[in-house]
Amino acid sequence: MPAHPNTDLLSAADDVVSGVLPDSTWALLLVVAGAALVAWLLAVVIGLVVSRFTGRSAAVADLSRRGRRPLRLFLVLVAVTVVLDAAPGVGEWRDVVVRVLGLLLIAAVAWLIAVAAFVVEDLALARYDVDVVDNRHARRVRTQVSLIRRLTVAVIAVLAIAGMLLTFPSARAAGTSILASAGVLSVVAGLAAQTSLANVFAGMQLAFTDAIRVDDVVVIEEEWGRIEEITLTYVVVHVWDDRRLVLPSTYFTTTPFQNWTRKESAVLGSVEMDVDWTVPFDEMRGELDRLLEGDDLWDRRVKVLQVTDAVGALVRVRVLVSAKDGPTLFDLRCHVREGLVVWLQRTHPTGLPKVRNEGTAGPDVVAPRRRPGAVDGDARPAGPQAGLFTGSEEARERSRAFTGPSEEELAARARTDAEAEPTA
Structure with missing residues (x-):
């Protein structure tokens, strides 16, 4: 009896699949999927158990909220990596997959460490309430914790990247030469990034020397506002009209400014x-x-x-x-x-404020004596008082130095000159 056409088609498909992936590979993939599912269910169970204690402790609730996703990812990656490592004679593709899984596992571990650091920092912040009248100490702690959090993220990220690179033999071999030239590289990097490094150190100085704190009231560039955010490189000031001034950290270490809440909020x-x-x-x-x-x-x-x-x-x-x-x-x-x-x-x-003008002359005011031959508008008094200085011979000499000889002196000189002329 001839074979059914559909049966022939299924047999051909099985031959193609078997040629691409052997039966052992399909079995391994099923085992990997099962292990991943079991690890995910285990993470869900752990989350449910932890959630029962969230009402008793704020730290446990924060840990459950932040660590749910990284924990599930970590357990799934561990299960898949263990199954693939234990499978013999799979093929060359397993090494590539295991290498990728290792990199992802390092990232998941860094994520978990960052979550633990965040929970500890949130626990420290919860002890200091800023909704009080005098909250200087609480704002100081909040400023320092926020900066430490950024430093923690940066350090964890650098260590995670370094751990990923060390999984490659070529990267480990290059590490020796890199460390040997670290001194030269540090000098070059320092010269190339002077401004950035100065802002980083200025930001750390602001956080740990208590010069400014988050929510401090300051007057900067004739603008009144509050310190809204302090980072490693810049500070954000929330101005009273809802504008934001973004200033480099070095501004607060080199430029005078007013801090109205430096010692107390009042x-x-x-x-x-x-x-x-x-x-x-x-x-x-x-x-x-x-x-x-x-x-x-x-x-x-x-x-x-x-x-x-x-x-x-x-x-x-x-x-x-x-x-x-x-x-x-x-x-x-x-x-x-x-x-x-x-x-x-x-x-x-x-x-209410008003401007007065009460300068009228009284009956005792005597007009100055007019000089003979003076024209209208010339109010200079006549007589010996016409000079700038009077009262002595030295004063008259000073008067002549400023105003020249007086009219009496000019008349006396004219008479002397006339008498000295020879008669005809």
Whole structure:
């Protein structure tokens, strides 16, 4: 009986598959898939067991959240690598796959180490709450931990890459020559990246010398804002109008700037006003007391109203108030300034600043004596007082040095010259 056409087709397909992959290879792939599945299920079970303790500890919850994916990847890679290493006579493709799996395994281990470092750093941050009135120490710790976290990631990444390269024999052989020329390379790299290295060291200096901290209130380039982020190479300042100033780390080590929260979060601020001389300052102090007592922005530390200047047509008044931090102080100053202006407009409109011009002459003012022969507009007095200096012979000599001889001296010289001329 002739064979069925479909049977012939299946036999031909089996021959092709058998020619490409032997039966032992298919069996190995099935074993590898089974091992990977078992490892993944084991990772899921471990995650479920750990999740039962997440409610008792924040560190365990953070570890479960961050380490779920790298743990599953690590266990799957370990299972697949063990199965492939134990399989004899598979073929040359196994060495390539095992090498790739080894590189991925190093990356997974680095991922797990980074997760553990992050959990420890988050645990340290959880001990310091920044939502308090005086949070200087907490902000200092947060700044340093954030920088340490970046350094940790950089170190782990470098070590992982170095471990991957060392798995290649050619890379290990080249390591000796690289170490031999490390001194020259370091000098060349240092000269080529002076600015970058300076910013890196400046960033470390800022974090560990407590010059600035995250959330510090600073005034930079005549801009008021908060330190939002500190990295190894730059610092981000959140300006009051929601702009961001990105400055290199070396700026804060070489340029003077104002740090309003260097020692404590609470700060003082002043409100200056020019008022008229007729303002009753006792009533003005009473209005200041009323404004501050009903304002939650005031921290009840400092409340002063002083007259700091009283020259000319205006009186300068300074109000000194305090608040828990810089932004609160800014709002408080605006509120006090507006309240005092409204109080002046409502109760003492005559106390608003004005310019006086009261220079009229009284009855005792005597017009200067006119010089004989003077024209209109020439108000220079006549007589001995016409010189710049008077009172003595030395003063008259100084007067002649500045203004020349006086009219009397000129007339005396003319008479002397006339008498000296010979008569006809």
